[in-house]
Amino acid sequence: MSEEKKIVGVPTKFKDLVEQIEKLSVLDLAELVKVLEEKFGVSAAAPVVMQAAAPVSAEDSAGKEEKSIFNIELKAAGDQKINVIKVVREITGLGLKEAKDMVDAAPKVVKENVKKAEAEEIRKKLSEAGATVELK
Secondary structure, three states: OOOOOOOOOOOHHHHHHHHHHHOOOHHHHHHHHHHHHHHHOOOOOOHHHHHHOOOOOHHHHHHHOOOOEEEEEEEEOOOOHHHHHHHHHHHHOOOHHHHHHHHHOOOEEEEEEEEHHHHHHHHHHHHHOOOEEEEO
């Protein structure tokens, strides 16, 4: 098998970037693609792959999609309100008065747009402090 190098016209404004990408290893290039996909919310997968997949109804896909971003809502402070206030201060970086006001205003969203792992960790901390928490 002989490798043929395809000649592609690269616009001048992208020449330096293309040269840098050419120097990357396969692993580094794969990591770059993943970072760009996450950063811009796009996929580098070929559209043909999407067409080849079996059609799925809206009801089927809604049940199978797993939510990855959550809002953490404090439902109630419970009996150990002071401990809950301490945890809310730790999580949000708010001052004592602001954290107390947030706990007093329950149900209240404590933190928004949190990834699943962090949301679970925050829920665990708040629950251990005595609060009732819901991930939305």
